[in-house]
Amino acid sequence: MxxxxxxxxxxxxxxxxxxxxxxxxxxxxxxxxxxxxxxxxxxxxxxxxxxxxxxxxxxxxxxxxxxxxxxxxxxxxxxxxxxxxxxxxxxxxxxxxxxxxxxxxxxxxxxxxxxxxxxxxxxxxxxxxxxxxxxxxxxxxxxxxxxxxxxxxxxxxxxxxxxxxxxxxxxDAVTAVSGSGPAYIFLLAEELARAGVEAGLPQELATKLARETVAGAGELLHRSEDSSATLRKNVTSPGGTTAAALEVLMGPDGLWQLMIRAVAAATKRSTELAK
CATH class of the missing domain: 3.40.50.720 (NAD(P)-binding Rossmann-like Domain)
Incomplete structure (x- = not known):
């Protein structure tokens, strides 16, 4: 159209x-x-x-x-x-x-x-x-x-x-995924910067690295015809630094479980707003 x-x-x-x-x-x-x-x-x-x-x-x-x-x-x-x-x-x-x-x-x-x-x-x-x-x-x-x-x-x-x-x-689930979703991405940038500081980076540098990494990765995802899983795998060398981090993020108590709980909480709240 x-x-x-x-x-x-x-x-x-x-x-x-x-x-x-x-x-x-x-x-x-x-x-x-x-x-x-x-x-x-x-x-x-x-x-x-x-x-x-x-x-x-x-x-x-x-x-x-x-x-x-x-x-x-x-x-x-x-x-x-x-x-x-x-x-x-x-x-x-x-x-x-x-x-x-x-x-x-x-x-x-x-x-x-x-x-x-x-x-x-x-x-x-x-x-x-x-x-x-x-x-x-x-x-x-x-x-x-x-x-x-x-x-x-x-x-x-x-x-x-x-x-x-x-x-x-x-x-209600749409609201939880895309309506509220930008806040989850902003939190990712916020916490990535905080983790950078914990690893020894100056605050200003950690903040810029996290912000530009999240923004750049989002733009790459927008422009690419590859799935998010494929793009993730493209960054990940077996036994490398990314793989070590993903073992934590994709572990039993990792990002997937956290996201399920977060989206469920937002969905529940959306249904409550209708009452």
């Missing part, structure tokens, strides 16, 4: 509720890819200077619902804990044919339909969306039309790649 053309072809008003880091990244991606700012309404009680500046380009910031009416698309990028309270404020934007796209963790399609109505797409992006390298997983309610699904896909694809699933039950 050509995202730029798809965005320009979207009809009607798009209301963005919540313009924090993720909502703001989405908005920036839309405008960079050719969406007319005059078509966008932003509902954000505490807009950043950057979001406020977009008003000079035609984005409507915090207008009265009466001045907007039913939107063609409502994108909800609020913190999930705020949704129930904000729901009555959002409902006037939702008409019988409104597409509602939610990126709130743990908030189910049924909860979105109950509070706001509309044709719901539930999605989970992640923070690399801020640089156009995010991955989003989405699932559509049964009443979402093919045209609405294409609109949701174009809006979500403005910040990276998009995968669609048919089973909403997968979304």
């Amino acid at each position: 050509n995202t730029s053309n798809a965005l320009q072809d979207i009809a009607g008003t798009i209301v963005l509720a919540g313009a924090g880091k993720m909502g703001g990244a989405m908005l920036t991606g839309w405008l960079a890819r050719g969406l007319d700012p005059k078509r966008v309404v932003v509902i954000e009680p505490h807009p950043s200077a950057g979001i406020g500046a977009l008003a000079t380009r035609g984005v409507r910031l915090n207008p009265s619902p009466d001045d907007v009416g039913s939107a063609a698309t409502l994108v909800v990028a609020l913190k999930p804990q705020m949704f129930r309270e904000a729901g009555p404020m959002l409902k006037p934007f939702v008409g019988p044919s409104t597409l509602l796209v939610s990126i709130m963790a743990g908030t189910t399609i049924s909860a979105l339909q109950e509070v706001c109505g509309g044709s719901v797409v539930r999605a989970m992006p992640n923070t690399p969306a801020a640089i156009g390298r995010g991955i989003t997983v989405a699932v559509a309610a049964s009443n979402v039309s093919a045209v609405q699904r294409a609109v949701a896909d174009a809006l979500l694809r403005a910040t990276g790649s998009v995968e669609w699933v048919d089973d909403e039950g997968l979304m």
Whole structure:
């Protein structure tokens, strides 16, 4: 799909509720890819200077619902804990044919339909969306039309790649793997630097080595057609230094077991947010 053309072809008003880091990244991606700012309404009680500046380009910031009416698309990028309270404020934007796209963790399609109505797409992006390298997983309610699904896909694809699933039950695990996943990678860089200091490196050098190693390895993984396992094996000489480290990381109490427990904890928390 050509995202730029798809965005320009979207009809009607798009209301963005919540313009924090993720909502703001989405908005920036839309405008960079050719969406007319005059078509966008932003509902954000505490807009950043950057979001406020977009008003000079035609984005409507915090207008009265009466001045907007039913939107063609409502994108909800609020913190999930705020949704129930904000729901009555959002409902006037939702008409019988409104597409509602939610990126709130743990908030189910049924909860979105109950509070706001509309044709719901539930999605989970992640923070690399801020640089156009995010991955989003989405699932559509049964009443979402093919045209609405294409609109949701174009809006979500403005910040990276998009995968669609048919089973909403997968979304909690998606949240645990890709939604929360960047934090796991940042922790890896943090702890690799700490281990470098323990091994005798100066703090500044250890931090730079860990940061650039994680970033470079991620970029190699992105560009390569090889699997992560193949890339790992390519670095590992039998009996060498990498092999010695991997014996620890891949041991009985190693990274695999830790990651299983971490993803399980995040999945459990995502299901709790839905209650």
